[in-house]
Amino acid sequence: MTHTEAVANLASERYLLDEMTEAERDAFEAHYFDCVTCAEDVRVGALMQEGAKAGFTPALPTARVATFTPAARRTAAPPPEVVRQAWYRSAALPWAVAATLAVVVGYQSQSSVPGPEADGGVRAVPTLVLRPASRGTAPTVSLSAPHAALALDVDASGASDLAYDLKEQEGALITSGRGSAPPAGAPFLVVIPTFTLKPQQRYILSVRDASDSQRVLGDYHFTTAP
Amino acid sequence: MPRLPRFEFDGEYIRRLVDEDPEIETHFTKYFGDLLSLKLRSKLRSPALVEDAKQETFVRVLTTLKKKGGLATPESLGAFVNSVANNVVFELYRSGSRVQALAEDHDEPDTREEGAETGLMVAEERHRVREALADLPQKEKDLLRWVFFEGRDKDEVCRELNVDRNYLRVLLHRAKNRFRDRYYSEEAH
Numbered sequence: 497m498t499h500t501e502a503v504a505n506l507a508s509e510r511y512l513l514d515e516m517t518e519a520e521r522d523a524f525e526a527h528y529f530d531c532v533t534c535a536e537d538v539r540v541g542a543l544m545q546e547g548a549k550a551g552f553t554p555a556l557p558t559a560r561v562a563t564f565t566p567a568a569r570r571t572a573a574p575p576p577e578v579v580r581q582a583w584y585r586s587a588a589l590p591w592a593v594a595a596t597l598a599v600v601v602g603y604q605s606q607s608s609v610p611g612p613e614a615d616g617g618v619r620a621v622p623t624l625v626l627r628p629a630s631r632g633t634a635p636t637v638s639l640s641a642p643h644a645a646l647a648l649d650v651d652a653s654g655a656s657d658l659a660y661d662l663k664e665q666e667g668a669l670i671t672s673g674r675g676s677a678p679p680a681g682a683p684f685l686v687v688i689p690t691f692t693l694k695p696q697q698r699y700i701l702s703v704r705d706a707s708d709s710q711r712v713l714g715d716y717h718f719t720t721a722p
Numbered sequence: 723m724p725r726l727p728r729f730e731f732d733g734e735y736i737r738r739l740v741d742e743d744p745e746i747e748t749h750f751t752k753y754f755g756d757l758l759s760l761k762l763r764s765k766l767r768s769p770a771l772v773e774d775a776k777q778e779t780f781v782r783v784l785t786t787l788k789k790k791g792g793l794a795t796p797e798s799l800g801a802f803v804n805s806v807a808n809n810v811v812f813e814l815y816r817s818g819s820r821v822q823a824l825a826e827d828h829d830e831p832d833t834r835e836e837g838a839e840t841g842l843m844v845a846e847e848r849h850r851v852r853e854a855l856a857d858l859p860q861k862e863k864d865l866l867r868w869v870f871f872e873g874r875d876k877d878e879v880c881r882e883l884n885v886d887r888n889y890l891r892v893l894l895h896r897a898k899n900r901f902r903d904r905y906y907s908e909e910a911h
Contacts, residue, residue, distance in 0.1 A: 506891040506895055508895075508898075509891040509892075509895050509898070513869070513890075513891065515887075515891075526804055529757055529803060530800040535800075537898075538757070539757070540901065541898045543905070544854075544866065544897070544898055544901040545866075547848075547851040547866075548855065548867060549870050553867040
């Protein structure tokens with residue numbers, strides 16, 4: 497095996513992936529013992545492999561997604577949905593950039609929700625990071641997409657389930673529901689059909705421990721775009 | 723695994739090796755030790771056997787070099803080490819008392835957990851490896867975890883990513899290049 501052949505055939509990667517026949521493996525070993533460039537390539541690859549085998553490439557924390565329909569339309573409490581955020585279709589986004597990116601979540605549409613989103617499947621949903629009211633000004637939710645995903649920075653330690661109420665600032669209840677508490681470090685995601693929201697309104701999403709209604713974990717304020 | 727200083731495998735290198743120059747001896751045993759570990763781990767299941775084979779290879783290579791006073795073609799040192807290792811492995815295979823075939827239902831110990839060593843990564847390097855891997859994009863971490871940690875079937879991984887096997891190698895190639903950059907960047911700090 498020549499160096500050109502080794503590079504062209506991604507021999508180093510095939511070696512790591514254990515995809516070579518015995519003859520190919522012998523030929524590549526004969527080559528990399530003689531080629532400092534390929535030797536270094538194999539050594540680095542093996543080190544990366546060993547790191548991965550040692551568990552140094554953990555998965556992102558799993559986020560909990562709660563979906564809901566408006567109180568007036570709801571026929572049954574929607575179950576919380578656990579989303580395993582595979583990289584090619586979703587991202588549990590770093591907090592600092594989450595507000596500027598779109599997160600794609602598997603969204604199980606409710607049959608009672610009309611509109612083009614009712615066919616279920618995977619959707620790109622604009623995501624907005626919300627922090628408790630005392631920690632910042634109210635961000636603005638765009639109503640241009642069928643859904644808005646709110647990623648709530650919540651400290652849910654000690655709670656197994658969270659309950660939430662979405663109200664207009666004047667106090668009118670839009671909806672309420674509950675979902676499983678996210679693991680430490682992961683956001684609590686609430687996906688809202690935007691048709692339930694009015695433009696240029698201020699809303700408050702209150703989150704509390706579902707088992708202790710007195711334990712309010714945070715009030716999250718947001719406004720809607722014109 | 724710090725970046726090793728580069729040496730030309732030439733007559734001078736062989737001469738210094740035969741003369742037991744500490745710098746060259748250290749380089750020789752580290753450079754070829756790593757390569758032998760990679761080669762032998764797929765052929766010998768026991769880490770102890772891998773270590774035995776490495777040491778036996780070193781002894782034979784150095785003995786031969788000292789006896790002959792060098793190599794006719796010094797630049798073929800790597801090929802020479804590889805051929806000696808092949809002979810050592812062959813002899814181990816033939817030695818039924820040292821290498822016993824494993825039963826089909828043999829339950830190989832799970833070596834995936836942190837702390838499992840296969841030869842290259844020593845304690846002081848683990849931090850840098852961990853940091854370098856932590857810096858990879860999540861998609862590449864996921865790929866490495868699926869393939870190497872979870873041991874998922876590669877065809878299944880390809881289906882999930884909607885790529886073919888060749889492109890899986892390309893993804894691994896990119897991850898490796900990124901890992902290399904970060905790993906040596908960590909070393910520089």
